Amino acid sequence: MHVTGARPNFPKAAPVLAALEKRGVRQLLVHTGQHYDANMSEVFFRDLGLPAPDLNLGVGSGSHAVQTAAMMTALEETFLAERPDLVLVYGDVNSTVAAALVAAKLGIRCAHVEAGLRSFDWSMPEEVNRVVTDRLSDLLFATSADALVHLAREGVDPDRMHFVGNPMIDTLLRLRDRFDGSRVVAEVGLPDEYAVATLHRPGNVDDPAALDRLVAALRATADRIDVVLPVHPRGRERLAASGLFDHPRMHATEPLGYLEFLGLVEKSRLVVTDSGGIQEETTVLGVPCLTLRPNTERPVTITHGTNRLVTPDTLADHVDGVLDGTLAIGDQVPPLWDGAAGERIAGIVVDQL
Known part of the structure; x- marks a missing residue:
């Protein structure tokens, strides 16, 4: 089960969904409705060629506590009804941490796509979401080598960490x-x-x-x-x-x-x-x-x-x-940002399942 909720999630999830579909994995796509404006959500599904969500929880806006609580309540019902073998979450939005918390409480395995990123700025709600999600996740998919270093320093078992590249770049290269x-x-x-x-x-x-x-x-x-x-x-x-x-x-x-x-x-x-x-x-x-x-x-x-x-x-x-032209700008593409991150993630997921 893929849990998405906000605009940044969709280009990350699209290549993973496509790669797992090719492998014949049964999938469900859940949209929490964290972003509900048509220009923040619906147009992304159309542009990215994403399937319509199997479930839209329609939680809408609210404070961090109100929104996250509504998501957790709705996701708990969904997880209990569907009993997924694995929940995949993306990025650092409230939908991500809500799904990770519910999965952990129910004993359902969770995988975090874009794990290990750290700003070390606790005034950012996203930093709290990232750290909590990584602590609760069973599989951690890293987009860059520095993310692996952060996870290792936090005591994460190396067997749970996988350097896969950036699935958002898969989407960019596919649609450029x-x-x-x-x-x-x-x-x-x-x-x-x-x-x-x-x-x-x-x-x-x-x-x-x-x-x-x-x-x-x-x-x-x-x-x-x-x-x-x-x-x-x-x-x-x-x-x-x-x-x-x-x-x-x-x-x-x-x-x-x-x-x-x-x-x-x-x-x-x-x-x-x-x-x-x-x-x-x-x-x-x-x-x-x-x-x-x-x-x-x-x-x-x-x-x-x-x-x-x-x-x-x-x-x-x-x-x-x-x-x-006096400001020097780099021109390297980071390692594994090559359009194949979704395939790598899908291969690991299938092995784990």
Whole structure:
């Protein structure tokens, strides 16, 4: 049983589902409904060619406690009814930790895809989710070598750890020739050279003082290059009220589907983000990525790829460095980010089952 719930889960699950189907494994796909907006969920199933979920629990939004509790209650009923041999969870969202907790309490084996990533920043809800999920999981599928080191330091049995590569990159490579951001470019009126921004983390958009610094930095970026910002639902009102979109070269759009968004990213001059997954996607696409965070759980995107950590105060200087070519950007693709991670995961799952 695959448990997904939020936009970042879907491109990670798609290649695993496909590889297990080829091996004749009986599967059920559960969508908790953590992301329920059509542009945050339904369009991803369509773009990625995912089967319709066998079950949609429809939990919706709420505080971390309310949302996770609702998921655990619904997942417990589901697990008891279906009695899966293995539950596969993905990434670091609330759906992931909820499923791992319920599986552990019921004595059902759990596998965590994207295990071992660490930011060491306990103010991030995702860090709590990652650590708890890894502690409870029987199989840990790592996307990078540093993740194996973190797990080993935490005392994880090496037999439970498997370095498989990044299934999200499987999806990117499979669908790359279908990326197309031309509709958004035309509707917004973007020039040939533009930047893409994404912002949603509470540390950036919930604190008024932090948001003021962020808006000033983004406006300074827009002084240099047009910026298109698909607006995440959780930050829409605050960003609009901040006056960010009063800048003539700052362009807001609705959340975009997978193919449109990565079509925009692939053709962009640079990306400004606080997201985890986009750091990985830009590394493979060769697009400079400036991450507005003090840390990253994906350091391989810095050591091998195009990613740089920046602050609001240093963002404009880094943008200048990208635009004038003085900022050195890596061009290596991390090991095993080769489009075959889903096949590796499926092979291990079948052996375990």
